[in-house]
Every structure is written in C-alpha cells, then in structure tokens.
Amino acid sequence: CKRIVVKVGTSTIMYPNGTINLQRLEKLAFVLSDLKNQGKEVILVSSGAVGVGISRLHLSERPRTIPEQQAVASVGQTELMNLYSKFFYGYGQIIGQVLMTRDIVEFPTSRLNAINTFEQLLVKGIIPIVNENDTVAVDELDHLTKFGDNDRLSAIVAEITDADLLIMLSDIDGFYDKNPNDEPDAVLFHEIHTITDDLYALAGGKGSSYGTGGMSTKLIAANHILKNTSQMVLANGEDPTIIFDIIDGKQIGTLFS
Numbered sequence: 389c390k391r392i393v394v395k396v397g398t399s400t401i402m403y404p405n406g407t408i409n410l411q412r413l414e415k416l417a418f419v420l421s422d423l424k425n426q427g428k429e430v431i432l433v434s435s436g437a438v439g440v441g442i443s444r445l446h447l448s449e450r451p452r453t454i455p456e457q458q459a460v461a462s463v464g465q466t467e468l469m470n471l472y473s474k475f476f477y478g479y480g481q482i483i484g485q486v487l488m489t490r491d492i493v494e495f496p497t498s499r500l501n502a503i504n505t506f507e508q509l510l511v512k513g514i515i516p517i518v519n520e521n522d523t524v525a526v527d528e529l530d531h532l533t534k535f536g537d538n539d540r541l542s543a544i545v546a547e548i549t550d551a552d553l554l555i556m557l558s559d560i561d562g563f564y565d566k567n568p569n570d571e572p573d574a575v576l577f578h579e580i581h582t583i584t585d586d587l588y589a590l591a592g593g594k595g596s597s598y599g600t601g602g603m604s605t606k607l608i609a610a611n612h613i614l615k616n617t618s619q620m621v622l623a624n625g626e627d628p629t630i631i632f633d634i635i636d637g638k639q640i641g642t643l644f645s
C-alpha cells in the first residue's frame with residue numbers, strides 16, 4: 389500500500405506517571421521517516437495535547453473546567469509539535485500541523501479545503517500530523533465541533549485522503565473477545581470482515597486513565613474504514629517498528645478488511 393495513516397493514542401506517547409515517552413516518539417518518527425524514504429505517503433494522527441500540557445505545566449491532575457482543559461491543550465499541542473518537529477527533522481523530514489474539528493468535514497467547502505491541504509502537504513513530501521483541535525473542541529458533549537476521539541478522527545482522515553491503510557496503535561495487541569486486562573483467557577481476533585452488534589457487545593471501555601474511547605470507538609472507526617473499502621490494523625504501539633511488519637503483510641494484531 390502507498391498511503392498510510394497511523395494513529396497513536398495518548399497511552400502510546402506518555403508514561404503512566406504522566407511524563408512524555410521520548411523513545412516512543414523518536415522511534416515513531418524514525419519508522420514513519422523511513423517509510424517516506426521508501427516512497428510511501430504517511431500521515432500521523434496523534435493524541436496527547438492535554439496529557440503533554442498537564443506534564444509541561446506540572447499539574448497534578450487533569451483540570452476540571454473546559455476553559456482550563458482547552459488552555460492546557462493549547463500549551464500541550466505546541467510542546468508536542470515541537471518534539472515531533474525535532475525528531476522528524478533529525479530524520480530529514482518536514483512536518484505540517486493539521487488541527488481538525490468535526491464541522492470541517494460536515495460542510496462541503498471546508499471538507500474540500502481540508503482534502504486539498506492534505507493533498508498539497510503529501511505532494512510536497514511533508515508529513516501531516518493531525519490532532520483534534522482541543523483548544524476549541526474539548527467538550528465531549530459538543531457534537532458539532534467534536535469528533536469525540538481520535539479513533540474516529542483517524543478513520544475520517546483516512547477517508548478524506550483516500551488512504552490504503554489505517555494503522556491504529558494502542559496499548560493492547562488487538563481486539564479480543566473480552567477485555568484481556570480483566571480476563572486473562574481472552575482470545576485475539578486475527579481478522580474481522582464485518583462489524584456486527586455482537587462485536588460491539590464485546591468491546592469494553594478505555595484501558596488507562598489516558599485512554600479515550602476504549603474498544604467501541606475503535607470498532608466505529610473500523611466500520612467507517614470497511615464502508616470505504618479500505619483496511620485497518622489495530623496493534624500494540626509499544627514498539628513502533630511493528631509498523632514495518634504490518635506493512636510487510638505479517639499477521640499482527642487485528643486486521644479489519
């Protein structure tokens with residue numbers, strides 16, 4: 389495949405103690421830069437603005453009010469892009485920030501503008517790094533501006549860029565028949581071809597305090613991807629070089645196709 393979207397959750401780029409996992413960020417930049425050198429087009433969807441902001445501002449917990457969370461996201465997004473910029477620069481790449489809100493893809497003009505922006509970035513060999521614009525859309529109930537989570541956002545980015553593959557990196561090896569953190573005998577699905585209500589019933593909530601959607605938003609994203617006849621792999625982001633194996637077609641994580 390030629391055009392690949394990679395999504396990383398906050399749990400992939402932060403340590404459980406709330407500091408930034410620099411070796412993960414660096415490895416991610418290394419892998420994506422190498423793929424670019426191989427002639428692939430890559431787009432990174434990265435969460436973490438609020439988490440990184442909390443770390444940067446030395447806060448002891450996530451602030452409670454929405455304006456405070458949005459202010460923290462503003463600091464965190466800048467810090468996060470600064471780090472990505474340094475790591476990608478080290479591997480010879482230029483990055484471009486794309487902040488999105490839900491209304492962008494709901495209205496034809498702004499949707500087309502977004503499509504054209506991605507196209508231009510990719511044509512110029514720039515790696516787009518996408519996040520939800522948390523400084524204006526942090527409220528979970530704000531249905532007009534909010535995607536809800538970056539799982540859905542990454543599926544929409546894959547759709548509007550006509551990507552061949554969405555790789556979703558999480559803190560778990562794939563989609564299981566029950567939450568393996570609670571039930572050790574859970575069995576991993578290697579391949580899923582249709583998203584049924586029965587599957588949604590197997591999807592539990594988020595795994596860490598940083599997690600957002602849990603498995604149900606990953607299934608919603610997969611459903612979106614399958615409707616657009618594309619493919620998605622859900623895999624563990626612990627070692628970002630797993631992306632090489634996924635693109636080589638090795639059986640890793642859960643393939644939605």
Ligand code: ADP
Pocket residue numbers: 396397398399400557558559560562563564565566567568569590591592593594595596598599600601602603
């Ligand atoms: P991320 O930050 O990567 O989006 P989430 O915490 O939102 O991560 O989602 C991953 C978590 O979903 C896992 O750590 C796991 O605890 C939980 N989970 C619930 N149900 C399942 C399931 N059926 N299969 C795999 N993981 C599950």
